Amino acid sequence: MTDPEIRNNTNTHRYELDVDGLTATVAYNLTGPNLMITETLVPTALEGRGIASRMARHVTDDARERGLVILPVCTFFGHFFQKHPDQADVVHPDYRKALGLA
Template sequence: MLDPDIRDNAELNRYELPVDGEVAVVTYNLSPPNLMITETLVPERLEGQGIASRLAKHVLADARARDLLILPVCPFFSAYLQKHPEYADVVHPTYRGLLGI
């Protein structure tokens, strides 16, 4: 399910989630059908609130809806996907093998 508070800022190649005057982001490179996730950045004072996971769920749902395959170069995304193998269908087959999902 898509999160109504998160927007895809295609101009800057990032998903953005504003929280308490700051912005958490997931940066990407889009080259259909591939969506390479390069970095997940959560402002330090917002860490530990599940914001990165919230962004990950949104990005994965968006990729699924758009028939894109995730290339999780970002360490957080790789770890998230290992904990949530239910998203394996959205992950590029090469990365499925690397992540063991």
């Protein structure tokens, strides 16, 4: 289930989560059914709290619900799927292969 506190700001092409007055983001490009994740940014003051993983789960769930395929160009997302291969069903087959998940 997607996290209701994380919003998809379609104007800026990023998912956003506000925590303690700061905003963590996951930037993306959407082309047809492909959701290319380009960057994950968590402010230094929020690091170590699992925020990036929380956002990755949300984006993964959202893509699954919308019938999208994730292209994890972002290094964090690549590592996330390697650590959680059970979530990689929404990753494009070429990227699954490149990440050693195929």
